[in-house]
Amino acid sequence: MRFVLSSIAMIALMVTAAQAQVTFTKDVAPILQSHCQVCHRPDTFAPMSLLTYEDARPWARSIKEKVALREMPPWYVDKNVGVRHFTNDVSLSDEEIATIVKWADSGAVKGDPADMPKPRQFEDLDKWHIATPDLVVTLPKDLIVPAKAPDRWVDIVVDPGLKEDRYLQAIETKPTKGFRVVHHAVTSMKNDEDGDVAPDGGSNDQGNFLNEYALGKNGDVFAEGAARLIKAGTKFSFNLHLHAIGQEMAANVALGLKFYPKGYVPKYVQLTDRIGRSADLDIPPNTDNVRTDGYTTLTKPTRILSFQPHMHNRGKAQCMEAIYPGGQKVEMLSCVSRYQFAWHLVYLYNEDEQPLLPAGTVLHVTSWHNNSASNKFNPDPDAQVTYGQRTIDEMGFSWVSYYYLSDEEFKQQTEVRKAKLKRQVE
Numbered sequence: 001m002r003f004v005l006s007s008i009a010m011i012a013l014m015v016t017a018a019q020a021q022v023t024f025t026k027d028v029a030p031i032l033q034s035h036c037q038v039c040h041r042p043d044t045f046a047p048m049s050l051l052t053y054e055d056a057r058p059w060a061r062s063i064k065e066k067v068a069l070r071e072m073p074p075w076y077v078d079k080n081v082g083v084r085h086f087t088n089d090v091s092l093s094d095e096e097i098a099t100i101v102k103w104a105d106s107g108a109v110k111g112d113p114a115d116m117p118k119p120r121q122f123e124d125l126d127k128w129h130i131a132t133p134d135l136v137v138t139l140p141k142d143l144i145v146p147a148k149a150p151d152r153w154v155d156i157v158v159d160p161g162l163k164e165d166r167y168l169q170a171i172e173t174k175p176t177k178g179f180r181v182v183h184h185a186v187t188s189m190k191n192d193e194d195g196d197v198a199p200d201g202g203s204n205d206q207g208n209f210l211n212e213y214a215l216g217k218n219g220d221v222f223a224e225g226a227a228r229l230i231k232a233g234t235k236f237s238f239n240l241h242l243h244a245i246g247q248e249m250a251a252n253v254a255l256g257l258k259f260y261p262k263g264y265v266p267k268y269v270q271l272t273d274r275i276g277r278s279a280d281l282d283i284p285p286n287t288d289n290v291r292t293d294g295y296t297t298l299t300k301p302t303r304i305l306s307f308q309p310h311m312h313n314r315g316k317a318q319c320m321e322a323i324y325p326g327g328q329k330v331e332m333l334s335c336v337s338r339y340q341f342a343w344h345l346v347y348l349y350n351e352d353e354q355p356l357l358p359a360g361t362v363l364h365v366t367s368w369h370n371n372s373a374s375n376k377f378n379p380d381p382d383a384q385v386t387y388g389q390r391t392i393d394e395m396g397f398s399w400v401s402y403y404y405l406s407d408e409e410f411k412q413q414t415e416v417r418k419a420k421l422k423r424q425v426e
Contacts, residue, residue: 276365
C-alpha cells in the first residue's frame with residue numbers, strides 16, 4: 001500500500017513538473033515575437049536575431065539578465081508613479097519576465113516543434129505606415145558611413161518649398177537607404193520668421209520637434225480633430241545618428257507628410273515643445289547625481305499627450321511634475337529613473353490618463369547627470385560639462401506633446417474625467 005501511494009505521489013510530481021516546464025516553442029517564442037523581434041531580426045540594428053530557437057539559445061543567459069533588470073525591451077518610465085498606462089508600452093509583464101527567467105534557469109529547453117507559433121510577418125521596410133504621403137522630403141544626397149568609424153551625429157536642413165500653410169494629419173520619418181546604419185533620425189521644423197527661437201525663449205538650433213525615427217517606431221497619426229500646423233516657408237531639419245557596422249554603406253532618410261484637405265481647420269492644434277529647459281548646466285568632473293531644474297508655465301488650460309526625456313550620454317534620470325496655480329497641489333506626471341541616450345523613447349499617455357492642467361500650472365522638470373567613471377557611457381569623466389548641441393555636451397529638458405483647451409473645454413473634460421473615475425470606484 002505504501003508503494004502504491006509512493007508511486008501515485010511520484011507520478012503526480014512528474015505531471016506537475018511537466019506542466020510547469022517552460023519551453024521555447026510554447027512559452028518563450030510568443031513573448032519574443034510580441035516584444036523583441038521587431039528589432040532582433042536580420043538586417044536591423046540589433047546585435048542578434050531572436051527569430052528561432054537556434055538564434056536565441058546561445059543568448060539565453062544574456063536574455064534572462066536583460067529582461068530581469070528591465071533593460072530590454074527598452075522601456076524606462078516608472079509605472080509606479082504618475083501616469084501609469086501608455087498606448088505604446090512595449091515592456092514585459094512580471095509574468096513574462098518570470099517565464100523567460102525560468103526558461104533560462106531550467107536549461108533553455110526547446111520544446112515540441114508543433115508548439116512553435118507561426119513566424120511573425122513584418123512590415124515591408126519600404127512601406128509607409130501612414131499610408132501614401134502627400135509630400136516626401138529626403139536628404140539632398142546620400143551620407144556615406146565607412147565600414148569602421150565612431151558614431152556620428154549630423155544636422156541637415158532641407159527646404160521643401162512650401163508655399164502655403166497646411167494642417168498635418170500624419171507624419172513619418174524613416175530611412176530609405178542604409179537602414180542598418182541609421183540608429184535614429186529626428187526631424188524638426190525651422191521657420192525664418194521666428195529666428196529659430198524655442199518656445200521657452202532659448203536658442204533652438206534644430207528647430208521645433210516634429211517627428212522621430214528609431215527602431216520599433218512607426219509614424220504618428222493625429223487623432224480626429226487634432227493636427228500639426230506646417231507654415232508656408234517651413235524648412236525641415238534632419239538630425240541623424242549614424243553607426244558603422246563593419247561595411248561601407250550609403251544612408252538616406254525620408255520625411256513623409258500627409259495633409260488634411262485644404263481649408264480644413266482642426267479643433268485642436270497639437271504642439272511638441274521643449275519643457276523645463278535649463279541652459280545653465282554646469283556639471284563638475286568626476287561627479288555623480290548632479291541635479292538641475294527647469295520650469296515652464298502653461299499660459300492656457302492644457303491637455304498633455306506624451307513625455308520624452310532628453311539628455312545626452314551623461315544623463316541619468318529625469319522627472320516631470322505639475323505645480324498647480326498658487327502651489328495648491330504638486331502632482332508627479334512621469335519619471336524615468338534609468339535614462340539611456342541610445343533610446344529616444346516617447347511615452348504616449350493613455351487617453352484616460354492624459355493630464356488636464358489649468359492655466360498657470362508650472363511644469364517642473366528635474367534632471368540628474370552622472371559625470372563620473374561609474375557611467376559607462378561617459379566619454380570623459382574629467383571634463384567640465386555645460387549645455388550644448390554636441391553629444392559631448394549636455395542637455396536637460398523634456399519633449400512634451402500637448403494641445404491647448406478653452407476654459408469651457410477644460411471644465412467639460414475635467415468633469416468627464418471625474419465622472420469616469422467615480423464610476424470605476426463604484
